[in-house]
Structure formats: C-alpha cells, structure tokens
Amino acid sequence: MGMTMTQKILADHAGLSEVKAGQLINAKVDMVLANDITGPVSIKEFDKAGFDKVFDKSRVSLVMDHFAPNKDIKSAEQCKTCRMFAKRFDIDNFYDAGDMGIEHALLPEKGLVASGEAIIGADSHTCTYGALGAFSTGVGSTDLCAGMASGMAWFKVPSALKFELKGQLPPFVSGKDVILHIIGEIGVDGALYKSMEFTGEGVKSLSMDDRLTICNMAIEAGAKNGIFPVDDITREYMKGRVDRPYKEYAADPDAKYEKTYTIDLSTLRPTVAFPHLPENTKTIDEAKGVKIDQVVIGSCTNGRISDMRAAAEILKGRRKADGIRVIVIPATQSIYKQCMHEGLIDIFIDAGCVVSTPTCGPCLGGYMGILADGEKCISTTNRNFIGRMGAVTSEVYLASPQVAAASAITGEITNPEEI
Template structure:
C-alpha cells in the first residue's frame, strides 16, 4: 500500500522502508524548537533528568518571541534562563531581541527549516513548516527536552485527509480565508491526530505566505500536521535560503486517505471566525453590524511581508476609525526593515495605526494590546478562545489582514474591496 507524503517523510526519518497509519515509530529530528515560554520548562526537565549536552548544537533552535522585549521581571527571568542555556550549550540557532522574530515566520525566512525535514517544536503552531514540504508538529516541553537530548521523538504515524484545491482565490481573499473556511467545514477536531495534505491544481496559485498561513492553522482543526507538495513556488522560496539541502518527498499515487475534500479556491469569500472557537466561521458580509474596538495585524499566522503589503494597500491614504486602536506587528526584523524601506510604516502611522517590533504579545493575551471586559478585536491571529486576548468577557474575531485592515477603517467588520 502506498504512503502519504507525511508517512514517507516519517518512514525515511525512522530508517524504515514503509510505515502505516497507527504504527508507533522513533524518528530522527532535523530541528528541535522552543520559545521563551516553553523552553524554560524543557530546560528544567532536561537538567532534572541529568542530561548534560544537546544532541547537536546546530539542530536546536530557541527563539525568544512570546513576551519579548521582556514584558516584566518574570518574563525577563525566563528569557535569561533560555539565554544562559543557549550560551552554555553553544546553540547556534538562538534568536534574541534584535535578531528574533515570531518563530514560525522566522525559521522559514532564515532557512533553518527546509523541505523533507522532520521537526518538532514546543509550540503548537510548529505545523507551519509543512508549507515547505516538511513534516513538522507541535509538542510539549518534555518532548522538547527529550528531543534536545536524544535527537529523536516517538510518533504515532498519522492517517490523512486530502484537500484537493482547485481554481484561484478572489483578489480580496488569502490563505487565511482558505484555512478558516476549512476549519468551519470540519470543526476544531475535524482532523484530530491526522495529517492535512493539501494537493491539486489550485496549489500553484497559492503563494508561499498563503501556504504558511494555511499550514499554521492546521492545529486549529486538531491536526498533527499540515503539508503541501514541493513545487516551483517552494523551490523558488528555498533556493539561496535553506541552510541544508532540501529533500523532496511526494505522496505515492496509491496512498490511502481517510477522505478527500474538494475546495474550489475561486468560491472562497472573506471569512471571519467568531468567538469563542475557530470553527465558528461566517462570511464577513454577514457580520458587518459588529462594532470593534481594536485591530491586530501580525502573528505567526499573518505577520509576513504579503500580509503587511495587503494591510498597506487598504490603509494607505486612509484613516483608522475613531475609537479603534490598530496595532500592526511585522513578524520578523527583516519584515519590519522592509516595511520601513517600502514606506509602509509611515503610511501605517499616518493612518493612525501603531507599529511594534516583532512579538507574539497580544495574540495570546501577553501584552501589547490586551482587551478590557466587553471589548472586541478583529485579529489576524489564530485563536479566539475565552480570554485569549485579555479579559474573559472580551471577544476576538479571526480574519485575514485585508478584512482586519478594512474593518479598522470603518470601526465594524468590513468586507475588503477587490483591489
């Protein structure tokens, strides 16, 4: 029986000719990732178990991004613990303030992750790198500690759902509208324990930033990973960027899928996920009565260059509505620099928005845009759970950068124009 793309990558990293869904394997890891919230717990476990060195200093990545620049003394203490560990173990991919970015925007941008990799990260959105044709999944801190010590992790080989993409997205839609639509269709546990494999003629019409956004939110459907085939778009992105040679895997023609879901990209409309679950999706057009207090454009889901460009196209020469705070957070230093060079930052500020250095901050209710009771935010982030961005009585509406920026201008949820 044939294997899915995910199964092929796992088989290769387990040193096996083939694997089948449900099989328990031990696989070699190409990158083990952690951030400033999950790494301290991993370091404590690593030390407590008596390990004294990491398996490969070039294959551990530690990114300070959730609460940095440090939001308070406790956050500073956790950052310091990560910094000291990275220094004492000579971790080559350690990203501190000045070099850091939101981890899942940063690692692909810097070429740390590439096609064919097997990656674990102590952050649930580690599934993002499937966009590059890698197997990549989120784990906890103890798995990170074990991965840093041994360079391996145990996996239950997942079965898969095939998403057959056709057509081309309307101009006012992006990858975010695709993944929100899919989560609305299958639910927050619709792909529990499974792979989401995105294939079909429509793939070539999706940019790398669209694909990274789509795979980023695979976890919001409960998936183990999301993955795209490697094509010309992937290779153009990886060439001159990857630190290691990309390895291309493709699903076998007779690979078995639990089901196939057809998605016509041309039929996608601007989509918003209402409180308090990502599956609670509606067309933006049905929500135009909803007044908002804040807009956040950024995060590992939508803080990339194309997202900034889409926000710029909407905000340029316009004014953010009175009573709305619009917070824009380019996800990496490179993206921020490019936003400055292209004049986006000036345009954002002239529109009445604020621009922050990279941080996960508001997405998880950390800092840089916390909501009070009764407040509503349209955010390009990935979760709208109770209390996610602040007070338990606040609300988060998930949307694309186009929809978020358009809503910032009117003060209520707004369908972006096809510009």
C-alpha cells in the first residue's frame, strides 16, 4: 500500500521500507528545538538523567524568544539556564536577545530546517516547517530532552487528511485566511493526531510565507503536522539558505487518506476567528463592526516581511484610530532591518504604532501588550483561548495582517477592501 508524504519521511528516518498509520516507531531527528520557556525544563531533565553530551551540537537549537528581552527575574533565570547549557556544550544555534527572532520564523530563515528532514520542538507550532516539505511536530520537554541526548524520538505514525487546493487567492486574502477557513470547516479537533497534507494546482499560487502560515496553524486543528509538496517555490526559498543536501518526498498515487477536502482558493474571503476558539470563524462580511482596543501584527504566524509589507501598504499615509493601541512585531532581526531599509518602520510609527524588537510577547500573554478586563484585540497570532492575551474577560480575534491593519485605522474590525 502506498504512503503519504509524512509517512515516507518517517519510514526513511526510522530505517524502514514502509510504515502504516498507528504504527509506533523510533526515528532519527535532524533538529531539536527549544525556547526560553520549554528549554529549562528539558535541561533540568537532561541533567537529572545524567546525560553528559548532546547528540550533535549543530542539530540543537535554543531560541530565547518568548520572554526575551527578559521581562522579570524569573524569565531572566530561564534564559540564563539555557545560556549556560549552550555554553557547556558549545551549541552552535543559540540565539539570545539581539540575535534571536521568533523561533518558527528564525529557523527557516537561517536554513536550519529543510525539505525531507524530521524536526521536533518543545513548542506546539513547530509544525510550521512542513511548509518546506519537512516533517515537523511539537513534543513535550521530556521528549525533547531525550532527543537532545540521542538524536532520536518515538512517534505514532499519523493517518492523513488531504486538502486539495485549486484556484488562486483573490486580493486581500492570504494564507491566514486559508487556514482559518479550514479550521472553521473541520474544527479544532478535526485533524486530531493526523497529518494535514496540502496538494493540488492551487499550491503553486501560494507564496512560501502563505505556506508557513498555513502549516503553523495546523496544530490549531489538532494536527500532528501540516505539510506541503516541494516545488520550485520551495527550492528557491531554500537556495542560499540551506547549505547541505536535502531530500524531496512525494506521496504515492495510492496513498491512503481518511478524507479529502477540496478548497477553491478563489472563493475565499478575509476571515476572522472570534473568541474563544480558532474554529469560531466568520467572513469579514459577518465580522466587521466589532469595536476593538488593541491590534497586534506579528508572531510566528504573521511576522514575516510579506506580512509587514501588507500591513504597511494599508497604514501608509493614515493614522490609527484614537484610543487604539497598535503593536507591530517583526519576527526576526533580519526582517526588522528589512523593514527599516524599506521605510516600513517609518510608516508604522507615523501611523501611531509601537514597533517592538522580535518577541512572542503578547501572543501568549507574556508582555508587550497584555489586555485588561473586557478589552478586545484583533491579532495576527494563532490562538484566542480564554485569557490567552491577558485578563480572562478579554477577547482575541484572529485575522490576517490586512484585516488587522484596516481595523487599526477605524477602531473596529474592518474589511481591508473598504479602506
């Protein structure tokens, strides 16, 4: 029986000729990743287990992105733990304040993940790298500890859902709208422990940033991973970034999928997820008019240069609404510099926005934009659970950079087509 793209990668990394859904395997991993929240837990378990070396210092990444620059003593101690571990084992890929970016934007940018590789990270949005045709998934900190020491991880091979994409995205619709539409259709557990495999002629119309956004939020449908086929757009992205051989996998023609969904990209509308689940979606036509207090443009979902450009295009020459706080967070230092060179930061500041150093910050209610009692925020982040960004009575609405920027101008959820 044929295998899906994900199953082929896992079989190869497990040294098996084939694997089947539900099978337990032990597989090699090409990269293990932790951040300043999950890293200290993994390091504590690493030391507790008596490990005295990492499996490969070039295949461990520690990114200080959630509470860095440190917001308090506890976060400073967490980063210190990771810093000392990195120094002890001479970790090649340790990124601290000044060098770091939001981890799931930074690793692809640095060429640390590539097509055909298997990546585990102690962060649920590690599934982002499926955009490059890799198998990547989030794991617990103890599993990551074992991965750092052995370069291995165990998996239950996931079954798969196929998403057949056709057509092209209309103006003001992006990868964020695609994945919100899908989650709205199948629900937050619609892909529970399954592989979301995207295919079809519509794939070629999606930029790499669109694909990264879509795979980033696969976990919001409960998926084990999301993955795109490798094509010229993938190869062009990796060119000049990935300095090692990589392998391209493709699903077999007779691969088995639990269900196939057909998505006509040309019919999609800007989409907003209402509180308090990403599945609670409405088109912009249904969503517009909700009054907001804050706008956040950034995160591992939508903090890339294309997101910055899309927001700036709408904000240029305009001013945010009175009483609205607008926080813009480029996802990496490189993106921050690019924003400077292209004049985007001038546009943001002239519009009355706060421009932050790269950080996860407000996405997880960390800092740089905590919500007070009853406040509402439209955000380009990936989760809108109760209390996600602050007070349990606050509300988070998920949307694309275009919708967020348009809403910043009016002070309410707004169709960017009408700005």
